[in-house]
Amino acid sequence: SFLNSPKRLSHSNISLGIAALKFFYAIKKVNTSEIEALTFGEFLSQWPHTNANFINQVLMPMLSTICTCDYDSIKQYPAKIIIDYLACGVAEEGVWKATHGVADIVNRITKGYEIKTHSQIDKITQNENTVELSLNDGEHYQFDHIVVATQPQHAGPMLETQHKELANHLNDIPFAISEMVVHRDHTIYPQPWQELSPVCYSVDKDQQRPMATVCLNKSMPTVKDCLPVFQTWHPTAEIKSSEVLASITFERPIINHSVLKHIEAIKFSMAEADNRIWFCGSYLGEGVPLLEGGVRSALSIANSLGVKTPW
Numbered sequence: 001s002f003l004n005s006p007k008r009l010s011h012s013n014i015s016l017g018i019a020a021l022k023f024f025y026a027i028k029k030v031n032t033s034e035i036e037a038l039t040f041g042e043f044l045s046q047w048p049h050t051n052a053n054f055i056n057q058v059l060m061p062m063l064s065t066i067c068t069c070d071y072d073s074i075k076q077y078p079a080k081i082i083i084d085y086l087a088c089g090v091a092e093e094g095v096w097k098a099t100h101g102v103a104d105i106v107n108r109i110t111k112g113y114e115i116k117t118h119s120q121i122d123k124i125t126q127n128e129n130t131v132e133l134s135l136n137d138g139e140h141y142q143f144d145h146i147v148v149a150t151q152p153q154h155a156g157p158m159l160e161t162q163h164k165e166l167a168n169h170l171n172d173i174p175f176a177i178s179e180m181v182v183h184r185d186h187t188i189y190p191q192p193w194q195e196l197s198p199v200c201y202s203v204d205k206d207q208q209r210p211m212a213t214v215c216l217n218k219s220m221p222t223v224k225d226c227l228p229v230f231q232t233w234h235p236t237a238e239i240k241s242s243e244v245l246a247s248i249t250f251e252r253p254i255i256n257h258s259v260l261k262h263i264e265a266i267k268f269s270m271a272e273a274d275n276r277i278w279f280c281g282s283y284l285g286e287g288v289p290l291l292e293g294g295v296r297s298a299l300s301i302a303n304s305l306g307v308k309t310p311w
Contacts, residue, residue, distance in 0.1 A: 019054035041075025070208035
């Protein structure tokens, strides 16, 4: 957002812009096979193209928002994962979006199936030819296979009765908790929202996370002509309660070198010849745990179950 600020031609903003161009040019030339053992923080501390102002004022707030965790957690990420993400062109080319949104995808993939919600799962146990799912209310269901598509900290307790070691791997994957608010309070911006970028960051040097606000009218064509709607992650400024449309708390796995060992063990369990319990989630997608990682994880399971993708 510094390029859209009234002071965009200031010396500091020009310096940040030049640093950004140099950074994203140089990051694509990194040989990640040589830094696989490093954390991202260790990589930055020894990389000759590191610009402290750009890192602290632009890159870390951006990555913190993308990964929905604090700066220290970003620095503990395996360097290869972050560099692969930054080098793929996402900063220059943006990201692909579903034409009609995620809700449309959910409606399509659940069409024709019975959906059972508000059911607390007690345990999942595998028998010789089936898998049994037991609910806290005493109900039992049997399936040929079960796909556990939820966060690892919620999946672990379901396995503790029969698969204690596997449950421990799931339970030991750390996660960050964040708050997201959808609202219409434009006063959260320092200037008229119409003049700013779709995504704006507010950085407090005393905090481990930025406040990030997305103007949904600018980023989602379906609401571009509606009243202004904003989505703020980690709000550090007060949002008028009368303007709040929704507020949620969500969890995101944090990836580090120790977590990669747990992920390897989980994937090994799914590679067993007699396996009938599958785990699906962004944390298994071999990268930053985002939606596309969840898709990769789902496709891998589908292929393992004999389903061929048309691409």
